[in-house]
Amino acid sequence: MKELIIAALQKSISDMGINYDGVIEISRPKQKENGDYASNIAMKLAGIMHDNPMNIAASLVDNFSCSQVTNIEIKAPGFINFFVAKDYLLENLKKVLVEKENYGRSNIGNGQKINIEFVSANPTGILHLGNARGGAYGDSLARIMRFCGFDVTEEYYINDAGNQINNLGESIKARYFEICQQDYPMPENGYFGKEIIAMAEEIYAEHQDTYLDKDIEFYKEFGTQKMLDRIIADLKEYGINYDVFTSEKAISKKYDLKDIINKLSQNGYTYVSDGATWFKCSSIFDDKDHVLIKEDGTLTYLVPDIAYHYDKYNRGYDKMIDIFGTDHHGYVARLKSSVKALGNDPDKLEVKLLQLVRLVENGEVVKMSKRTGKSVTLKELIDEVGVNAARYYFSRYSLDTQMDFDLGLAKSKSNENPVFYVSYAYARISSILREKDTNNIPEKFETLNNVDTYNVLEKVYAFPEVVENAALKELPHLVTNYVYELANLFHTYYSKNRILTDNEQETMENILLIKGIRQTIYNALNLIGVIPPEKM
């Protein structure tokens, strides 16, 4: 419909002999009285033509012709408002009923290969609220982009080497020794979470104190594997299934990290100072240089990460999206610099920063920390409020809002989560369809003609565009907001209109209407990882 009007406008512009190569914008006015569609083109042309927008609008309308448009109005300061026949809404309803779970699917992505890396929490603790937010965002974005024809890979990077894994091993060992009533010091940066104790207990339960002579590698290996299993299980329960797990160890095996540094050197991006080898990233995107090889000869964490991204580039993605917490924001410039320094296109790498979730308890901010074990875990969240409520909650807001999360409030208010409002619409429809159902789509709908029906059908019609927008702007919360509005229009429609009536024809058409609405709700919720219930 939009395209038709744009094309017609285009034609009337060129018929008037105007040379305009800008974009013709058509919007949906907020106020109903301003028509179904509106254009600001006359005001845009005013600058070029040195004429009053109202005059230009009048000429455009004189030259305008489009059979679907039933009425046109010009309003100050120069808007052209179009009123269109509602048939397209009914045609679209048929489309929904035919395409079913594919309604809204498109191919705007055209098979472009996209890699989305998210969560990627170190296997030194279980997932917490921040991961719940990043996970909801990353997975929803992946679903939405896939729905739009992108070829998406969801990836998790496992930091299974380095200092933090040492600390993990040492922490487990210390706890195990403690259980065996032996002395072993907790490392300075040790992990104090419950799960660490649980792992030590697990070793004890199976081997009692016969493992006291195991070296640290055993604890590291054991801890990493156990923790990773839990992380993956939690994510799976949360509705996230990764396509690829890449481990730091594997990257270090695949590439000789010294070779990566050599490559940087060959391109002139390293130098030695104070006995250390530095990355000259300040000459690219960063504001200061960073160490690659420490004075003692060991590598910094930066090197495997550079190798990891080098590897991603080698895999040939058109675009790579990394999702980090804002606490890693300083890291972005380094990473992008390394991409460029290795001869790759840094524009293909996009880093999304999510504001961290602050945990609030009784009105006070609680510092979450993996080290101290003070946090709310993803698992606890799911157990308390359920996957649907959790996914919906974190899919509601854009990444850059600073969120406070009060678990006490979340528990007590779980019924206030809008996911129930949307689910309720779905369940209501399902309930009616259990009474009566039909699959016979008529050639033409005859009885669907009241204003509530048109309002909700307009929302249904908007779905593909919303999805497209969400995919291109990489904003899943647009879909969440959309489905809420759709449910709202359905509830309004429902409260004023009876669906099962004495009139057979009317009843059948009503059923097809609510079926189309239900399908659209389902498709939208599916994109944010929510599965609506048949009954509530």
Added chain:
RNA sequence: GUCCUCGUAGCUCAGCUGGAUAGAGCAUACGCCUUCUAAGCGUACGGUCAAGCGUUCGAAUCGCUUCGAGGACACCA
């Protein structure tokens, strides 16, 4: 101190490639169940879009400044 992100109703947030009268939910007050699910519908109340200046026919949206919140500035990861 330098650099990022944010500041919209009492609270939580939408709206931001500039468009017409800035929107929801919660909270507050008041209506609506003899009929398909009241986890619902409706009405009212609630705003100097942090402040100021600028660009523009037109600014919550773009630019600059100030204030406020959060974060980053390691030979830790």
